[in-house]
Amino acid sequence: MKDEVGGLDDHEGDYPPHPLDQRWFAHVDNKNHGPYTGHELKDMIEQRQIIATDFLCPVGSKEWKMAKYDPVIGAFFDDHMRSSSAPPPLPILPQTKRTPVLGIVAIGFGLAALSMPYFAAVFFAPATAVCGLIAMVRRQRVLGGLALALAFVAFVGIAGVSNKITKASADLEKSAKELQEMSRSLPRF
Structure with missing residues (x-):
């Protein structure tokens, strides 16, 4: 962060970068877009411009993943699902064998x-x-x-x-x- 004089704060190097400061390419409607920061992608998800089944690729990577499976961005789909009016699906519990x-x-x-x-x-x-x-x-x-x-x-x-x-x-x-x-x-x- 910059201080009032325009120089960098002495403590800026002590903190790791925020995960949403990374950048991703997005593949939406059969077209590649971006790169976008995680903050921008979050806004696009909230506006439903990007959905869970669209693909994302971090800058510098060659691997495309469905947005819902991205380790950082995928969490926004979980949050979005929780805020909707429909309840989330019940987890599938393993059947336990009862002793007779x-x-x-x-x-x-x-x-x-x-x-x-x-x-x-x-x-x-x-x-x-x-x-x-x-x-x-x-x-x-x-x-x-x-x-x-x-x-x-x-x-x-x-x-x-x-x-x-x-x-x-x-x-x-x-x-x-x-x-x-x-x-x-x-x-x-």
Whole structure:
């Protein structure tokens, strides 16, 4: 910068040049124009004389780039897009793979229901069925279906053991009655 006397300020050499002080050629409507400073290009972008798909080439370079991809000028298109009435497009987020925790828990309950004694299986089998159904609703079809199959097998096992317990209880009751009658027939002293 010049001071009041017309000489250069002592600190001018301490600062790097502003990026918009560079100059570019512009290729618009199949014609080359320029060179223009970044400041001039910014004004031309705001007046829509240059659009994002026009080409720019920095002075001294041989590489033409679409204006929106220029590392300096491209930022003006982002700013211009943000100031328009339409919202910017949503970013594409990567799909995350969710761990099917509920399905895995349902399988664990099912295996526990099959391997535990009767009194534990009575609690694990319904838990397996409920977790399996919820897993199915949450689109964990394979694990949910496997859990429901395990729950079914566990319920069949519980029913079989319950029948054995009922039969054993009936047999025990019958034996108790027989013993009671035998004791009545024994002579009393």
